[in-house]
Amino acid sequence: MNKTLYNILSGLGVFFTVILVWYLIIGIGGLPRYMLPAPLDIAKSAIEKSDNLLFALRITATTAILGFIFSLIFGVLVAIIFAEFPLVRRMLYPYTVILQSVPIVAIAPLIIMWVGAGPVSVTLVTFIVCVTPIIANTTQGLISVDKNLQDLFLMNNASRAQILWKLRVPNAIPSLMVGARISAGLSSIGAIVGELFTGSNRVGEGGLGYSITYANSQLQTDYLFALVACSTGLGLVLVFIIMFFEWLLLHNWHESARPVDAD
Helix, strand or coil: CCCCHHHHHHHHHHHHHHHHHHHHHHHHCCCCCCCCCCCCCCCCCHHHHHHHHHHHHHHHHHHHHHHHHHHHHHHHHHHHHHHHCHHHHHHHHHHHHHHCCHHHHHHHHHHHHCCCCCHHHHHHHHHHHHHHHHHHHHHHHHHHHHHHHHHHHHHHCCCCHHHHHHHHHHHHHHHHHHHHHHHHHHHHHHHHHHHHHCCCCCCCCHHHHHHHHHHHCCCCCHHHHHHHHHHHHHHHHHHHHHHHHHHHCCCCCCHHHHCCCCC
């Protein structure tokens, strides 16, 4: 059997198995709809409220993508500075770890006070959530260059800029893509969390985070599940986009992008 077809059938098999087990749990446990709605009810709710769902998705996707892009640009620039200036790296790198460990709920009031509630605050929260993996992975890739290759460049009178752009940066691309893949998955989480604490509370202006809070308060569990599924789908789409670019950049020369069954 073709490997691609086998993977598709395996995925479908797992999906339908989960649906079957879901219905069995509902049937055997006798759970009320407000606790665990059936998959069909979730689908109906998503269709009935598709306009609101798509509108909220557009708002969340916009802030998630913007926050991710800003974190990617800023993270790469910071990583280059860290790689080129070891003293700066030793002084400031620990603070990037501290930034990752700060709970968003703790700094949300400060963000609202500085820039106000709304999309800008949500984008800033997404940026804070996404930037650390990019800095950490890209920095590691930039400083993990084979010393023999560096000596070879120096023997040929390569300048510092040539060593950076022709040796360090290509060597760091795989690590950068790992960080970008992690951050892409976190971007949807950051956007939704940002909406919960710093997003708009005005009806009709909130994204998925606001809609999740509203659906939960109204015990609209079927719509709540639809929102969660939509949020998960957004994260997966962003990760798959990064994976495509990773394959595009690496498949011709790097082992990490080669097929598993390649010779």
